[in-house]
Amino acid sequence: MPELTVTSEIYEEYDYRTKITPSTEGNVISEFPFILPKSRNKPKFDEDDDLDVERPEKEVIKIEHSSKTKIALVGLQVWRGAFLLGDLLIHLGLSGRLAGKTILELGAGTGLTSFVAALYAKKVICTDIDIGGILDLIKLNAKYNAKLIKSEFKVLPLDFTATWSPQLTNEINETDIIIAADVIYDDDVTAAFVTTIQKLLNTKPPKTLYIVLEKRYVFTIEHMDSVAPCYETFLTLLDKVKGDNAHSVWTVQQLPLDFPKYFTYDRVKELVLWKISSQPT
Numbered sequence: 001m002p003e004l005t006v007t008s009e010i011y012e013e014y015d016y017r018t019k020i021t022p023s024t025e026g027n028v029i030s031e032f033p034f035i036l037p038k039s040r041n042k043p044k045f046d047e048d049d050d051l052d053v054e055r056p057e058k059e060v061i062k063i064e065h066s067s068k069t070k071i072a073l074v075g076l077q078v079w080r081g082a083f084l085l086g087d088l089l090i091h092l093g094l095s096g097r098l099a100g101k102t103i104l105e106l107g108a109g110t111g112l113t114s115f116v117a118a119l120y121a122k123k124v125i126c127t128d129i130d131i132g133g134i135l136d137l138i139k140l141n142a143k144y145n146a147k148l149i150k151s152e153f154k155v156l157p158l159d160f161t162a163t164w165s166p167q168l169t170n171e172i173n174e175t176d177i178i179i180a181a182d183v184i185y186d187d188d189v190t191a192a193f194v195t196t197i198q199k200l201l202n203t204k205p206p207k208t209l210y211i212v213l214e215k216r217y218v219f220t221i222e223h224m225d226s227v228a229p230c231y232e233t234f235l236t237l238l239d240k241v242k243g244d245n246a247h248s249v250w251t252v253q254q255l256p257l258d259f260p261k262y263f264t265y266d267r268v269k270e271l272v273l274w275k276i277s278s279q280p281t
Helices: 071-078 079-096 112-117 134-143 166-173 189-199 229-246
Strands: 028-036 057-066 102-106 123-128 152-156 175-179 209-216 216-219 225-229 248-255 269-281
Touching: 028 079, 057 071, 057 112, 057 134, 071 134, 079 112, 079 166, 079 175, 079 209, 079 269, 102 112, 102 166, 102 189, 112 134, 112 175, 123 134, 123 166, 134 152, 152 166, 166 229, 175 189, 189 209, 189 229, 229 248
Parallel strands: 102 123, 102 175, 123 152, 175 209
Antiparallel strands: 028 057, 209 269, 216 225, 248 269
């Protein structure tokens, strides 16, 4: 039986495509527009003492990506959760909460949200599993978006099932904030992901994880209802490791999506945002 091919829903919602020739046959290059407000400084006045209104800038993130892939290579596509996480990063960045911080992204895929983080953070470590040319794709997209990257920016492999390299370990030991979006798509990956975040959150200094997930519902005979099995598995495993964790104290919160929408996408009700803060004991 051939492996299932999947396509991100966002390509049907808005036309992000460009006519730019991609570097790899079969890929496409899209431009994802967003609004970049000015930082929240004190009001400025012109020479006539009139309020000088700072208007937000219209920006785009240029991303080369696949339009369809097998399940194992979904990171080569762009998914809706990346935009919600991008909105959050802009919101946090405008308030100064990313200034001077080192941010590590898990399962970064095309790199889109890492590029947003790089507008505000001191350093960004963009990671994913080293298969299917994902890391090379991130590096290519980083070149496309060089003008947005204001921080030190590194691309490193991170496999949820593998031992960390010495270089990655050093970066993790300096990390303040961890971000991830749309990394839950089967039970095995979910279990490995939860194990990874447990290990990360148990390292010093204290860390904060922001994770965006989209509940994907399927109808099952067992439940005779539509359920989101991968999301439920994530919550079950998260609750277990939180209860069993002896190395740090976790604060787990589902956050309201009450911050502004800067990217162009549908912020559907299935999108959820979790914040997990750790304090190693």
